[in-house]
Amino acid sequence: MENPFRPSFGAVPVALAGRSFALDSFEHALEDHPGSEQRSTLISGARGTGKTVLLTEMEMIAQDQGWEVLRLHTAAPSLAGELRELVLERLREVDPEASDLRISGGGIASIGSVRTERVDRYAGEMTTATALARLAELAGGSGGGLLLSVDEVQSVDLDELAGVTQLYQDLVRTGRPVAFVGAGIRSGIEALLGKDKATFLRRAHRVELGTVDLGTAAETIRLTVAGTAKRIGPEAAVLAGEISCGYPYLIQYVGAQAFENSADAEEIALEDVARTRGSAIRQMHMNVHGPALRGIAPGKLAYLEAMLEDDGPSSTAEIGRRLGRDHGYQSVYRRRLIEEDLIEPAGRGYVRFSLPYLRDSLLLRRQEHPGPDSPPDVTVRRTRSRSQEARRR
Ligand SMILES: Nc1ncnc2c1ncn2[C@@H]1O[C@H](COP(=O)(O)OP(=O)(O)OP(=O)(O)O)[C@@H](O)[C@H]1O
Ligand SMILES: [Mg+2]
Structure with a gap:
């Protein structure tokens, strides 16, 4: 019998836990509410909280309402270049005027052998801006619009992203039916939002994902x-x-x-x-x-390990004492670990691990990395197997 669960990143599950509020308000925003804030949405959350799944569901909702969806892949060498290719490709498929009929060969005299050939209107001269406006208008004609989506926003080159969001904002300004959804790791997004070129994203409607009850x-x-x-x-x-x-x-x-x-x-x-x-x-x-802890700075690791002594939330004052450090030091690391979604505030003066089983992972890690007591592994010696082989020969 086929297993109905989908335990892999990016895989849309059979049943969705929570998220109805975000999906319903997005759907509402697409239905003839051009000015609504949710038309530009930014999804953020820790690893594995379902950002890609939510983004995909939003794309499905849009498609069901007759919207055209262009999903940009952050792995593409140029986001703007990819957008251009995608929009032209889509237009060729859906635009009834995508090609002009041109009569070639023969001419009047040989009317019986007139050949027609289709000439691609979009091959060269059309700008990305014009192409996007055209696609948005076509989709708008049947009650839809154009949705641009970008996953893993935190990995996008900022200049490329700024170029794409500029195009998007021009479409909004000229009254085209458009929407934008981005998704990414919370810590990366916060860092991105601090940059000058990310003004557009700062104004987007935020959906923060976490665990469900x-x-x-x-x-x-x-x-x-x-x-x-x-x-x-x-x-x-x-x-x-x-x-x-x-x-x-x-x-x-x-x-x-x-x-x-x-x-x-x-x-x-x-x-x-x-x-x-x-x-x-x-x-x-x-x-x-494991991946998050690999290469983590020693100061951060020491902070996390100092939390292991407590079963529940840890007192930050107590962590400072355990580390033998002052309040300033403790609070710097507290902030950094919160930004990286490793810990979260748990009431005044307390913190706790933010994702499940991080405590267990730290303990497992200790077993894998036996710590400073074991002798340094710095010797080089000949192997017995090879020397035995040599003796036999
Ligand atoms: N609302 C949900 N209810 C039940 N399962 C979900 C939900 N959202 C996501 N999942 C499941 O959780 C896993 C992770 O989902 P997803 O890949 O969307 O997370 P993510 O936040 O994009 O992760 P990453 O940060 O690695 O990109 C998948 O197995 C998916 O099926
Ligand atoms: Mg994802």
Whole structure:
């Protein structure tokens, strides 16, 4: 039986936990509300919170309403160049006037053998601005418009992005039906917004994604299973929600593992769910925390490790004491770690880890990196296997 969960980045799940408010207001904004703020939206959040999925859903909503969607890929060498290619390509497909009929060959005398050939109007001279305006108008004619979307905004070259947003703003200014959605890692977006050239993004409507509540996570898992021949009881669904911590990536991962653990059984049992906790922790370590902790500055790591002594939120004053540092030092690292989505404020004078299982990941990391007590690994020696081989010969 096919596993209905989608535990991979960018994969749209069967059932969406939360996000209805953002999707409904975006849909409303597209329906004949040109001035509405949500027509320029910026989605931000930590890794694995569902930014790409939300962006994709918004694109689907737009398409269903007859909008043209151009998604720009930040990996393209030039964002503006890619936009130009995409819009021309799309126009060639949808514009009834994309090509002019030109009569060639023969001439009047040989009327029987007149050949017509289509000449591409968009081959050379049309500017990107004109092409975008044309596509927006065509889509607008049938009640839609033109949506530009960019994922991983934090990795975009700022000059390229400024060029694209300038084109977009010109379309807004001239009353064309257009919308823009960008998505990216929160820390990267904050850094980007500080730059002069990002004025447009600063004014965009912000959608901040995080974890969903545990009940919603449990219901998402239940609903996903309900679409298959299997069942999951309320207790097992609640436990799955708890293990997922409401973190979107884990909702899919825990669901997928529990589904698999149940093998041929008709029902996913409590035990099938309970067994997912260990692999969820390892999975988070490999895919989310491991990469974030790799190459982390020693000062930040020391701060995180100082938090390990507490079971719940840590007192920042106490962390300062543990580190043997003053308040100023502590607060600099506190701020940096919050910016990187590793910790978050938990009431006045307290912080906690912001994504699930970071504590476990730090502990796993300690085992992998045995710390300063073990002798430095700096020797070079000949291997026994090769010397034995040499002796035999
Ligand atoms: N609202 C949701 N409900 C349930 N599962 C979700 C939801 N949003 C995303 N997911 C799942 O979470 C995982 C991560 O989603 P996605 O790739 O959109 O995250 P992201 O924020 O774009 O991550 P990254 O920062 O790596 O780009 C996927 O497995 C996806 O199916
Ligand atoms: Mg993504």
